[in-house]
Amino acid sequence: MNKQTFYSNGKLLFTGEYLVLNGAKSLAVPTKFGQSLDVTFSAGNTLNWKSYDFDGSIWFKDEIKFEDIIAKTSFDEHKIKNTLVKILHHAYLMNTDFISKSKGYTLHTKLTFPRLWGLGTSSTLINNIAQWLQIDAFELLKNSFGGSGYDIACAQTDTPIIYQLHNEKPSFKTVDFNPVFRKHIYFVYLNKKQSSKSAINNYLKKQVSLDKAISRIDDITTCISETDDINEFMNAIDMHEAIISDVLEQLTIKESIFPDFKGSIKSLGAWGGDFVMAISQENPVLYFNNKGYKTVLKYEDMVL
Structure with a gap:
């Protein structure tokens, strides 16, 4: 089956919320919680998608056709699907091979935290897709979802970071943040x-x-x-x-x-x-x- 598995950390922004978008220096930490993505090859020129919450329940499932990803098709009353198609469309623009050289995929995402906690359901997904397709996660975020990108940096890093945008380009360094209190x-x-x-x-x-x-x-x-x-x-x-x-x-x-x-x-x-x-x-x-x-x-x- 040749299953591939990818994982990204969740995030918390300790300082600089909102102002991080305007270049403020911000302290962000990756969390022990995150999200994995399992990918296997299948057929039908589709992505057979299932998203699991932390308790094993399925919170989203659908079949997404290659043609809808290429065309960035919008579906009435399907907000989650539309967001996913938009992310995948921009991923396709960055790496067309994943559709042009494949017959289909089965994809499962699994959160290790309750989805409503807001620890980065979207950012961990975007970073996992970027790892899978070997594209730039910051660029994928910017094109599809928007935001400062600190959450992508946390998804990729296992220690606290100081994050800053310089001319809208992400810059971050790890810091030894582990307060005695x-x-x-x-x-x-x-x-x-x-x-x-x-x-x-x-x-x-x-x-x-x-x-x-x-x-x-x-x-x-x-x-x-x-x-x-x-x-x-x-x-x-x-x-x-x-x-x-x-x-x-x-x-x-x-x-x-x-x-x-x-x-x-x-x-x-x-x-x-x-x-x-x-x-x-x-x-x-x-x-x-x-x-x-x-x-x-x-x-x-x-x-x-």
């Missing part, structure tokens, strides 16, 4: 999937001068990635939240949902959904559970 860092799922694509579109509509904010975020990213002082870390987190709050004209997550929390809370990625990072001297699990947030992960259970 990591046992005080937790990740809380807000029970709400946030569309990063629509969040980015809303952000891009805001025509404000960002130079000062970017400069401050650059400094905070450096501080957060280097400090071993929990109080300095928390102060930097609070400053970061205040800066992005001003840019977005939105309340911080702590102001809006957790005003009585003893510690610091930071949105990770698109504001208002997915995960937040909580830093607290005391174990905060009971606090979040009592507010209805049952998914609270320790640092070592989340970060690769």
Whole structure:
């Protein structure tokens, strides 16, 4: 059967959300969770596709014809299929051989995290497809989905990174980020999937001068990635939240949902959904559970 298997890491963006699109220096970490892609040859000039969630349930399955990939066919009321066809179409433009020199494929994707967690269902898929077809994952992301590309960098890297766009080109370096106070860092799922694509579109509509904010975020990213002082870390987190709050004209997550929390809370990625990072001297699990947030992960259970 000649099965090929590819794997990509999930991601969390610790600093620079939104502003990373404008060249801000950002700290991002790959997660212990990710997604695999299994590919076997078949027939029928089609891709027989199945996507499995972390629990083994199938959340998407369909048959995608080669001709629909080439033509980038759009299907009414099939949002997931349309997104997949768009990604595959741009992959085809970058490597036509995968269709012109094949009779068909069976593809299975498998997440190791619940799909709604927002740890990179799309970015891990794009990176896996790019590995399979030996094309540039950053270019595939840019052409098909958009975004800064930090999630692709995390998909490919097994350590934390400082990520930055220079003239819209991705640049990243690995950093030795493993704070001594990591046992005080937790990740809380807000029970709400946030569309990063629509969040980015809303952000891009805001025509404000960002130079000062970017400069401050650059400094905070450096501080957060280097400090071993929990109080300095928390102060930097609070400053970061205040800066992005001003840019977005939105309340911080702590102001809006957790005003009585003893510690610091930071949105990770698109504001208002997915995960937040909580830093607290005391174990905060009971606090979040009592507010209805049952998914609270320790640092070592989340970060690769």
